[in-house]
Amino acid sequence: MVNDLVNAESRTGRGGHSASVRAWKSALDSVLRRQRITYLAGGAMTVVVYYGLLGLGLLASGGRVPxxxxxxxxxxxxxxxxxxxxxxxxxxxVGQSWVRGCLRFYAIGLVFLGVSLVGLPLLVHFAEMPVMVAQAVIIPFSALASYGINRGWTFRAPADASGPGNISHPAP
Structure with a gap:
């Protein structure tokens, strides 16, 4: 990616301002697309794990556990x-505490857990939806909001970070 930026600038002959800017924008677009794809894969994995655990819990408890x-x-x-x-x-x-990061991640998750704890009883008792269906109605709203929140807060660079390499490095 850096070589592409250098080559783009050297091909223009006049300092390459416009080619350099285009190269940076292209690189940024590519990074964001990859991050969104891995995020979507993570979201799918999260839903499968959560639904699997909740479904197994509901089946195993046979209604004896709320x-x-x-x-x-x-x-x-x-x-x-x-x-x-x-x-x-x-x-x-890289370069950040796993515990602090997990606590931030969980704090964001608690907001969405709160949405489920409020929304589920409304959908289950008033709309008479099964628990798994009601949860399926709630999850998409949480998934859409969590990307921006996690990207901007949970996994952001610390305020005193003095350059790249201290946090988020999108997958190649």
């Missing part, structure tokens, strides 16, 4: 399971 408790447990287990993917593959974080 579904909202199963939602909380499934959510916690999912966050712990998928965090490494988001850290290592999606946002390519």
């Amino acid at each position: 579904y909202l408790l199963l939602v909380v447990v499934s959510h916690f287990m999912t966050v712990v399971t998928v965090y490494p993917w988001y850290r290592l593959v999606v946002f390519r974080v």
Whole structure:
């Protein structure tokens, strides 16, 4: 990518301002597309893990455990399971604490857990939807919002970072 930028500038002969700017924009667009693809893969994995855990919990409990408790447990287990993917593959974080990053990731997850804990009873009791269907209605809203929040806060560079290489390195 750096070679492309150097070559683009040297081909223009006059300092290459416009070619250089175009090369930077192209590189940035490519990076964002790759990050979104790995994020979508992570989102799919997150949904499969969460739904699997929640579904198994509902089946295993046979209605003896409140579904909202199963939602909380499934959510916690999912966050712990998928965090490494988001850290290592999606946002390519280096030089930051795993614990601090996981706590931030979980804090964002708690907001979405709260949405489920409020929305599920409304959909289950008032709209009379099954728990899994009601959760399927809620999840897309959480997924759309979480990319921007995780990218801008959970996996952002610290304020005192003095250059590239301190956080998010998009997957090649």
